[in-house]
Amino acid sequence: xxxxxxxxxxxxxxxxxxxxxxxxxxxxxxLLTGCTGFIGKWLISSLLHYQKLTxxxxxxxxxxxxxxxxxxxxxxDFTNQSIHVIQSDIREMSLNCxxxxxxxxxxxxxxxxxxxxxxxMFSVVVDGTKRILSELKKKKFTxxxxxxxxxxxxxxxxxxxxxxxxxxxxxxxxxxxxxAYAEAKRSSESLFALYSKKYNLKYANARIFALLGPMLSLDxxxxxxxxxxxxxxxxxxxxxxxxxxxxxxxxxxxxxxxMLFLLVDDNTSGSYNLGSKECVSISKLADMIASKYHSxxxxxxxxxxxxxxSRYVPDNNKIISCSGIQQSVFLNEAIERTYQWNKDK
Numbered sequence: 001x002x003x004x005x006x007x008x009x010x011x012x013x014x015x016x017x018x019x020x021x022x023x024x025x026x027x028x029x030x031l032l033t034g035c036t037g038f039i040g041k042w043l044i045s046s047l048l049h050y051q052k053l054t055x056x057x058x059x060x061x062x063x064x065x066x067x068x069x070x071x072x073x074x075x076x077d078f079t080n081q082s083i084h085v086i087q088s089d090i091r092e093m094s095l096n097c098x099x100x101x102x103x104x105x106x107x108x109x110x111x112x113x114x115x116x117x118x119x120x121m122f123s124v125v126v127d128g129t130k131r132i133l134s135e136l137k138k139k140k141f142t143x144x145x146x147x148x149x150x151x152x153x154x155x156x157x158x159x160x161x162x163x164x165x166x167x168x169x170x171x172x173x174x175x176x177x178x179x180a181y182a183e184a185k186r187s188s189e190s191l192f193a194l195y196s197k198k199y200n201l202k203y204a205n206a207r208i209f210a211l212l213g214p215m216l217s218l219d220x221x222x223x224x225x226x227x228x229x230x231x232x233x234x235x236x237x238x239x240x241x242x243x244x245x246x247x248x249x250x251x252x253x254x255x256x257x258x259m260l261f262l263l264v265d266d267n268t269s270g271s272y273n274l275g276s277k278e279c280v281s282i283s284k285l286a287d288m289i290a291s292k293y294h295s296x297x298x299x300x301x302x303x304x305x306x307x308x309x310s311r312y313v314p315d316n317n318k319i320i321s322c323s324g325i326q327q328s329v330f331l332n333e334a335i336e337r338t339y340q341w342n343k344d345k
């Protein structure tokens with residue numbers, strides 16, 4: 001970085017590159033479900049930043065199960081007059097107005113919930129998707145929807161496949177409860193396809209892979225965030241498994257730009273991988289972060305117990321080709337910005 005980076009630089013970049021997509025949202029009403037985590041914070045921050053710079057007008061209706069917790073968010077002022085908070089379980093919600101756009105997240109990629117209560121995980125995603133689509137049908141929704149799916153829908157990536165394509169027909173292991181989240185997201189995609197066929201719903205699936213950037217919680221199940229947290233605390237980085245799984249990490253500026261494109265472009269449909277092709281093993285990632293921040297790391301070499309102990313790396317050529325937007329931030333820079341943002345915070 002030639003100058004000291006700050007998060008507003010990222011938001012300015014999204015405004016500059018994504019302005020033509022953001023402009024299409026002017027005077028529109030947008031419903032966001034399940035968008036109160038990392039992805040939602042970045043999307044909402046980007047929308048509010050563009051609004052502040054340009055004076056455009058749109059309203060964001062944000063669904064949450066816990067309004068009071070949402071209002072305690074440190075990074076977004078959810079009392080902003082452009083934001084209308086709806087408190088409801090998505091499986092019980094009712095729409096009181098019509099919308100121009102929907103960004104549907106349903107639930108976060110919570111490893112803890114997936115492990116402890118996979119039935120609840122599956123229900124929130126699948127029953128929540130059924131509910132929102134049913135409500136849209138009642139309102140005769142004619143806008144566009146973006147369904148936030150996951151790269152997990154492919155199941156465990158074959159180690160011989162370097163980059164998994166959207167055309168890959170592999171699937172989660174339905175006999176393994178750890179695949180509840182993956183199978184639920186797969187079912188969610190099917191529901192969108194069914195409603196599209198019967199009711200002409202215009203939509204796209206964003207199959208999101210691993211992410212890394214500011215505002216990511218460092219104490220959840222993402223290895224990169226955990227390792228950065230260790231480095232910030234001057235602790236030894238601990239790789240709890242054998243360090244062999246391979247991952248890639250997409251920075252949120254690139255994620256948001258690709259999402260905005262899929263949300264507003266009427267020529268897109270079907271599914272798109274949103275992730276980075278720059279892959280790294282978990283042990284190499286630990287080594288990178290330890291070396292960069294004068295720490296040390298250890299590989300415990302225990303058996304990996306996660307749902308995917310192989311590769312998790314997408315082919316992102318389709319989204320780049322369709323949108324014309326190249327990935328702009330790569331792993332080393334993503335680590336630096338995430339570390340700096342958390343250190344400054």
